[in-house]
Amino acid sequence: RKEVEQDPGPFNVPEGATVAFNCTYSNSASQSFFWYRQDCRKEPKLLMSVYSSGNEDGRFTAQLNRASQYISLLIRDSKLSDSATYLCVVQLKAAGNKLTFGGGTRVLVKP
Amino acid sequence: DADVTQTPRNRITKTGKRIMLECSQTKGHDRMYWYRQDPGLGLRLIYYSFDVKDINKGEISDGYSVSRQAQAKFSLSLESAIPNQTALYFCATSVGGSNNEQFFGPGTRLTVL
Numbered sequence: 001r002k003e004v005e006q007d008p009g010p011f012n013v014p015e016g017a018t019v020a021f022n023c024t025y026s027n028s029a030s031q032s033f034f035w036y037r038q039d040c041r042k043e044p045k046l047l048m049s050v051y052s053s054g055n056e057d058g059r060f061t062a063q064l065n066r067a068s069q070y071i072s073l074l075i076r077d078s079k080l081s082d083s084a085t086y087l088c089v090v091q092l093k094a095a096g097n098k099l100t101f102g103g104g105t106r107v108l109v110k111p
Numbered sequence: 112d113a114d115v116t117q118t119p120r121n122r123i124t125k126t127g128k129r130i131m132l133e134c135s136q137t138k139g140h141d142r143m144y145w146y147r148q149d150p151g152l153g154l155r156l157i158y159y160s161f162d163v164k165d166i167n168k169g170e171i172s173d174g175y176s177v178s179r180q181a182q183a184k185f186s187l188s189l190e191s192a193i194p195n196q197t198a199l200y201f202c203a204t205s206v207g208g209s210n211n212e213q214f215f216g217p218g219t220r221l222t223v224l
Contacts, residue, residue, distance in 0.1 A: 008151060032211055043201060043215035044154070087153065091211055098169070099213060101146075101153035 003027060004090050004102035013078045013109045020074040021105045023088030032091035033064055033071050037084045038104065044087055047073075078109045114138045115216035117202050123222045130189040132219050134202030142205045143185040144213065145169075145177060147198040154201065160185055161207065192223040 006023045013019045025033075033050035048055065050062040050071050061074040075082055088102035115136045124130055134143065141162045146154040146169075156169030158177040166177060174196060176188045189196055202216040 004153070034211070041199075041218075043217055045215070046212045049211075097207075097211065098156060098159065099211070101155075103151050103153040 002102075003100045004088055006088050006102040006105045008103060009106040009108075011105065011107045013075075013082075013107060015078060015080060015109055015111050017078050018074065018076050019078055019107060020072060021086070021107075022070045022072045023102050023105075024068075024070045025088075025090045025100075026069070027090070027092055028066075028069060029092060030069075030090045031093045033062075034089040034091070034099075035060075035062060035071075035073050036087040036089055036101075038087055039084050044101075047086070075107070078107075080109050080111065083107060083109045113217065115202060115204055115214055117200075117216040117219050119219060120217065121220045123224065124192055125224050126193055128192050128223075130192050130221065132187045132189075132200055132202075132221070134185045134187070134216055136183050136202075136204045136214075136216075138204055138214060139182075140204035140206050140214070141182065142207045143179065144203040144205075145175075145185065145187045146201045146203065147171070147196075148201060148218075149198050157187065189221075189223075192221075194223045197221060197223045 035047040036044040037047040038044040054063045059076045063072045085104040085106045087104045118133045144159045145157040160179045200219045203213040205213045
């Protein structure tokens with residue numbers, strides 16, 4: 001089983017719609033969680049950290065469910081520019097704070 | 112200018128050749144990392160360095176070596192390239208401590224024939 005698993009998609013989303021997707025992680029000792037965004041053939045960039053209480057950054061909302069070991073990302077009012085691959089990232093403090101990346105979920109926003 | 116740079120950006124080489132990928136950063140970060148990305152597999156950690164005297168293997172270090180020449184420079188070598196090392200390679204840096212964000216270079220696309 002992969003440490004961090006994501007639905008690869010693609011999620012085809014009409015412009016203006018809401019899209020949500022999850023990521024599951026296998027190590028219950030994981031401490032920190034993030035969503036990175038990666039545009040085609042470009043480097044990943046931090047989108048947002050995920051906090052236990054859930055957090056929102058504009059149109060983006062991230063949630064953490066420790067009991068079921070998953071995190072989620074919701075994008076409201078999707079823009080064409082939201083088309084990208086979203087990488088779920090988990091950090092295990094006991095492993096020297098190294099990051100473990102999921103394979104990514106591809107989102108395509110269409111007019 | 113980009114804070115994290117990688118050279119070369121693209122490279123095609125043949126099986127058995129020695130290849131070096133270079134990474135430089137102007138962010139002043141102590142921590143540097145090398146990842147490879149393959150379709151559907153996400154980024155996998157090859158090596159990481161928390162300072163000039165500290166080098167650690169990641170999950171897929173076999174067939175690779177690294178050198179941390181200075182705080183700002185971290186190079187990755189493939190001593191004898193093989194076709195399954197064809198991938199997109201990223202260098203990243205981070206401050207460390209409680210700040211977990213990693214900053215990535217633009218990537219090097221390596222093809223081994």
